[in-house]
Amino acid sequence: MDLSTTYLGLELPHPFVAGASPLSDSVDRARRLEDGGAAAIVLRSLFEEQIDGPSGSPSLDGEATLPDPEECVFGPDEYLDHLQSVKAAVSVPVIASLNGHSLGGWLRHAQDLERAGADALELNLYDVAADPDLDGAEIEEQAVEMVQEVKRAVRIPLAAKLSPFYTSLPHFARRLVEAGADGLVLFNRFYETDIDVEALEVRTHVDLSHHHELLLRLRWLAVLSGCVPCSFAVSGGVYTAQDAVKAILCGAHAVQMVSALLRHGPACLGEVRGRFAQWMRERGYGSLAQMRGSIHFVTSPDPRTFERANYMRVLQAYRSE
Numbered sequence: 001m002d003l004s005t006t007y008l009g010l011e012l013p014h015p016f017v018a019g020a021s022p023l024s025d026s027v028d029r030a031r032r033l034e035d036g037g038a039a040a041i042v043l044r045s046l047f048e049e050q051i052d053g054p055s056g057s058p059s060l061d062g063e064a065t066l067p068d069p070e071e072c073v074f075g076p077d078e079y080l081d082h083l084q085s086v087k088a089a090v091s092v093p094v095i096a097s098l099n100g101h102s103l104g105g106w107l108r109h110a111q112d113l114e115r116a117g118a119d120a121l122e123l124n125l126y127d128v129a130a131d132p133d134l135d136g137a138e139i140e141e142q143a144v145e146m147v148q149e150v151k152r153a154v155r156i157p158l159a160a161k162l163s164p165f166y167t168s169l170p171h172f173a174r175r176l177v178e179a180g181a182d183g184l185v186l187f188n189r190f191y192e193t194d195i196d197v198e199a200l201e202v203r204t205h206v207d208l209s210h211h212h213e214l215l216l217r218l219r220w221l222a223v224l225s226g227c228v229p230c231s232f233a234v235s236g237g238v239y240t241a242q243d244a245v246k247a248i249l250c251g252a253h254a255v256q257m258v259s260a261l262l263r264h265g266p267a268c269l270g271e272v273r274g275r276f277a278q279w280m281r282e283r284g285y286g287s288l289a290q291m292r293g294s295i296h297f298v299t300s301p302d303p304r305t306f307e308r309a310n311y312m313r314v315l316q317a318y319r320s321e
């Protein structure tokens, strides 16, 4: 049974990767991920604001509410030290992560991450379009330029981690790849802010993902893997071997897991991988390459019509009591 895959040009024995999170915040935890069966480890993100300083993010009452440096797990230098220590401790590829939304000197930090031994870089393009003067084309252009700038600065492979909220994701994804992205991670999660109506304060908390979030990822994997030539990682809602099977069938090269590992511990990676291999064996698949992308929309002459037809069918089929 050949589970090997190539993600961002990295040869991995299987597609199961520990996604960006606190799961690798210490060397010991990173080792546990490797022991649990992670084929690669993505470190938590270092934020643009930690490197370049705040550009200001307004709260409800208008003041900037970025966390103090002491609230951040790693500052820029500590991140580099941590990366070096993790690299020295594990033999699987270690992917560093930068998270930002604007062009600037902070992007050059990518070179330091490369020097500290990162095998690849994940650039998380986390942005909320809240400025009515800024149109979608400008936002996309900026993201494309960010990818270009990082790509110019480093030689290691680069993945862009995206949100699903773009007008034409296939067009935007293709531009990112033309700008130098070697892969795309689908998708970011938004940790939506709630409001405490007693204290009249905004409340944010990390909600671990839910299984149903995978469906959005599957749709876009199926669309993009048929028309954008790069590596794909799924991130969001993968808990079981069946989830991973679906992602690979839709075109993923790597399967990132975070919430499942936070809930059930790193050992669940190995269990999911075992069941995944069993599924392949039972269906007569000899390799991952054989099954990857067998459900992508290239097989459909017109994905738009396909989607609309499905939409109509679903609504028409519903019968109320």
Ligand SMILES: Cc1cc2nc3c(=O)[nH]c(=O)nc-3n(C[C@H](O)[C@H](O)[C@H](O)COP(=O)(O)O)c2cc1C
Binding pocket: 019, 020, 021, 022, 043, 044, 045, 046, 097, 099, 124, 161, 187, 188, 189, 206, 207, 208, 209, 210, 235, 236, 237, 238, 256, 257, 258, 259, 260
């Ligand atoms: C506690 C926590 C911390 C996270 N930190 C980061 C981060 O630093 N950078 C990033 O790109 N994603 C981060 N994520 C998002 C995950 O990498 C992943 O995209 C998301 O949790 C969806 O995958 P899942 O369903 O497997 O959890 C974090 C998620 C959690 C739960």
